[in-house]
Amino acid sequence: MQGFQAEPKHDSYDVVIIGGAIMGSSTAWWLTRLGFTGRILVLERDPTYAQAGTTHTNSCIRQQFSTELNIRISQFGAEFVQNLRRHMGDDDRIPPLKIQNFGYMYLADSPGFAAVLRANQHLQIALGAETRLLTPDQIKAEYPFYAVDDLTLGSINTRDEGYFDGSTMFDWFRRKAREAGVEYVVDEAKAMTLADGKVTTVTLASGRQIACGTVVNASGPRGARTAAMAGIDLPIEPRKRFTWVIQAATPLDRPLPLTIDPSGVHMREVGGGTYMIGGHADHDPAADFDDFAMDSSIWEDKIWPAIATRIPAFEAVKIISEWTGHYDYNTLDQNAVTGPHPDVQNFLFLNGFSGHGLQQSPAMGRGTAEWIVHGRYQTLDLSPFHYDRITSGEAVVEGAII
The missing domain is CATH 3.30.9.10 (D-Amino Acid Oxidase, subunit A, domain 2)
Structure with a gap:
């Protein structure tokens, strides 16, 4: 369990990220990259990642989408992959990556x-x-x-x-996040308490109760279960x-x-x-x-x-x-669900990628970190993927789903 703690060091965190695979780790690293100084806790139920989608990925990237936002997300992903060392501070430990x-x-x-x-x-x-x-x-x-x-x-x-070598990118998201002070803990969220339209605490499988400022749902196929803890219906399976x-x-x-x-x-x-x-x-x-x-x-x-x-x-x-x-x-449209819930506004989604999550993780982690740090997107506007479309049933139709 290299890099994982057995339990959180604190009882309160500014950001609690549920899920430490590619989306959670991208968000954690981007928060540190954008200068966030608060406490960040990443909860990962399986430190081996043996069953994570990140581990089972075919690790490919494409521009051939039918919506402008998906194209721009993957264009940034391609640039990020091929300039990983520069994005991570010219750390000469990071190998050069390329796209075949x-x-x-x-x-x-x-x-x-x-x-x-x-x-x-x-x-x-x-x-x-x-x-x-x-x-x-x-x-x-x-x-x-x-x-x-x-x-x-x-x-x-x-x-x-x-x-491209997605496993190397994933490894460096985690490693650089930990080196910047992000805590990775082997545990699982089991319940949440809400007050005044916000998640106030996350209860862990270990029994610890953690106070939180923001919760990020990056729990992959278990995303609907995580959302249900906050009383939210999410069409992910x-x-x-x-x-x-x-x-x-x-x-x-x-x-x-x-x-x-x-x-x-x-x-x-x-x-x-x-x-x-x-x-x-x-x-x-x-x-x-x-x-x-x-x-x-x-x-x-x-x-x-x-x-x-x-x-x-x-x-x-x-x-x-x-x-x-x-x-x-x-199940609505096979596209991501991102951003805050309209009512539980400190609950952020990073769910529903339906097979193209790895290639989108650089842009999605960056956008989520921007929302947490600045209260708005500063690069790509991810708001078309916000939860509002779930409640209205307005699908973002993508004609190039695999």
Whole structure:
């Protein structure tokens, strides 16, 4: 449990962050980066992070979203990743990071989704991305391993889009936050007390009661449970997402972009003739918090047929490893919920990222820290993701969810 304390040093903290994975740690570090001098406590129930979404992530980043805010969030994320050392004070202990720009390849097999890709590309280009639209013949010319007979259009961007080492970024968020005085404690929030429209105390599983100035809900798929402690309904639930790493008998002759197939299955380059495959069952209900069981029938019935149809070389593959992770799935619109609750105003959300949390964590942690320190956003305006849209049912529709 390196870096974790057994219990809090104090009975009162200016900020209590519930969840110490990527969102909680980004927020903690950004608070110190912005000069916040109050006491900060991070509560993490599992110091191994064995079941955290941060651990199970495929660690990719893309510009190919359909909303301006999501595009700008990931553009900052790309800049942050590739300048991590500078952002963290030119600390020469921090290794240089880069994005392996194999890009994302969205494939459309219908006029409707092709129209979505065209509209998305128009916005992405206007915001500085380098997204290209490809006909099936152009896809085949650039990537001969694809079967394209059923396709109508492809969309790819190979600048600031691909894989990066998210575990290193996560490690340095935590390490730099702790070095700046943030306390990481192995414990779990179990209850909250409210008075005059604010959370006043958080009761821990250990029995300690901690007074707080601000509470940040960064508890991933357990976000709804955390919100319920403050009397808040939050449409977040765990959804199982399966990942396989495969070895191909015949490796592809060039890097495989992170390919989003019309079947819903996605796949990307790992290296050395190995590839990462992701997907989920067609029936996609909420999962139990501790249910990380694999389901071999999904591979046999859906995943393998899909990848072998799209890339015939994948007819002969061997599974090297496999795991199940959880999305913190926002059932309203699969977009983040951020900012303060309109009534419980010292309760802040960092929830519902639905699979794109790692790439968004630099901007989301920064925005949350700005709100705490300044009472407003100073860089990207994250208010379209505020909780108000939950109560009104006004979805922020994103046409590029994976």
